[in-house]
Amino acid sequence: MNATFRTVLLTLVATAVLALAALAAFAWSGRYGIGADAPHSAPVTAFVASVRDHSIRARAAAIAVPADLSSEDRIRQGAGNYDAMCATCHLAPGVGASELSRGLYPAPPRLDRVKIDPAAAFWVAKHGIKASGMPAWGKSMGDEYLWNMVAFLGALPGLDAGKYRELVAQSGGHSHDDGEHGDDGHDHEHGADHHDAVQPGGPAIDPGAAAAVAVVDAFGAALAAGDLAGVKRMLDPAVLVLEGGGAERSRDEYMDHHAGADAAFLEGAHVTRTNRTARASGDLAWVATESTIHAHGVKPQTLASSETMVLARRDGAWRIVQIHWSSRPGGT
Numbered sequence: 001m002n003a004t005f006r007t008v009l010l011t012l013v014a015t016a017v018l019a020l021a022a023l024a025a026f027a028w029s030g031r032y033g034i035g036a037d038a039p040h041s042a043p044v045t046a047f048v049a050s051v052r053d054h055s056i057r058a059r060a061a062a063i064a065v066p067a068d069l070s071s072e073d074r075i076r077q078g079a080g081n082y083d084a085m086c087a088t089c090h091l092a093p094g095v096g097a098s099e100l101s102r103g104l105y106p107a108p109p110r111l112d113r114v115k116i117d118p119a120a121a122f123w124v125a126k127h128g129i130k131a132s133g134m135p136a137w138g139k140s141m142g143d144e145y146l147w148n149m150v151a152f153l154g155a156l157p158g159l160d161a162g163k164y165r166e167l168v169a170q171s172g173g174h175s176h177d178d179g180e181h182g183d184d185g186h187d188h189e190h191g192a193d194h195h196d197a198v199q200p201g202g203p204a205i206d207p208g209a210a211a212a213v214a215v216v217d218a219f220g221a222a223l224a225a226g227d228l229a230g231v232k233r234m235l236d237p238a239v240l241v242l243e244g245g246g247a248e249r250s251r252d253e254y255m256d257h258h259a260g261a262d263a264a265f266l267e268g269a270h271v272t273r274t275n276r277t278a279r280a281s282g283d284l285a286w287v288a289t290e291s292t293i294h295a296h297g298v299k300p301q302t303l304a305s306s307e308t309m310v311l312a313r314r315d316g317a318w319r320i321v322q323i324h325w326s327s328r329p330g331g332t
């Protein structure tokens with residue numbers, strides 16, 4: 001190794017080490033904004049998009065697309081699952097932005113306005129996309145159901161609101177098997193009418209109810225934070241609140257009376273959830289939550305609390321239409 005070559009090599013290594021150290025120092029400084037409400041800078045956006053697009057393309061290339069993807073049956077079956085599992089984020093014809101779609105970064109594309117390569121759509125629907133809101137549906141759905149949804153995505157950009165609702169209504173609602181758990185002999189087929197109100201052995205949280213559950217959690221968080229404007233936003237104007245044997249029959253009545261006291265009670269309280277089930281059928285969802293509340297207020301106490309919330313979806317957003325709270329002293 002001659003001296004010049006050695007110098008060049010050492011300089012390169014030193015530069016690389018310095019660059020890595022600078023990167024680490026930048027990461028540790030906390031200066032990079034990780035909040036979802038401010039976009040990445042242009043170079044970072046371009047880099048992340050390039051990693052995502054190339055990764056998806058490389059993996060989708062090996063996927064064989066079924067020949068009958070444009071069959072009416074596949075499209076109709078996919079419609080119900082799209083409406084139940086994808087529309088809260090990706091929206092649908094005649095549906096405006098939802099709280100979820102507005103808050104996510106990167107923003108979920110409107111799948112009623114773009115055509116996506118079927119193999120790529122299948123891969124993304126099955127595996128999801130890291131560090132974005134896009135879930136891996138393959139963990140709960142079998143390939144055939146995913147392909148039906150991809151078939152529906154092919155037809156979606158051509159649908160108007162009326163045709164969309166018609167297909168969803170004809171689809172038999174939200175139905176799928178257990179995906180990677182394989183065929184374990186119980187294939188939950190949920191009809192549009194009875195859905196899976198009581199599915200022995202079914203999941204505690206129906207995937208179709210996930211967005212409603214998010215609203216229930218956001219409501220609890222807003223109440224505990226004393227964010228009464230946030231509390232109000234999540235309640236339907238005609239909400240019925242049943243609490244301690246009494247009833248409040250509208251959002252205004254609840255906001256004027258109990259909301260403040262409930263917020264004050266929860267302030268600084270420690271809430272531990274002990275059980276939850278959630279179900280959805282069409283535009284209705286119901287979420288039952290049991291928890292233990294340690295309140296540190298004027299009078300420290302521990303309560304076992306149970307809550308039922310009923311939510312209705314209007315224009316793509318879930319709102320609470322009924323609440324029932326009850327509690328008794330002593331936790332579980």
Ligand code: HEC
Nearest residue numbers: 085086089104106107108109121124125129132133134137
């Ligand atoms: C909680 C929100 C959320 C839900 C629910 C959701 N997605 Fe996504 N999806 C996203 C986000 C966010 C992206 C964009 C990710 C990115 O660009 O990195 C995305 C991206 C996609 C893409 C890639 C689009 C493209 O331009 O290549 C497809 C296809 C997709 N989703 C399909 C689905 C399907 C099918 C469902 C329902 C089974 C679904 N998504 C449910 C949030 C969601």
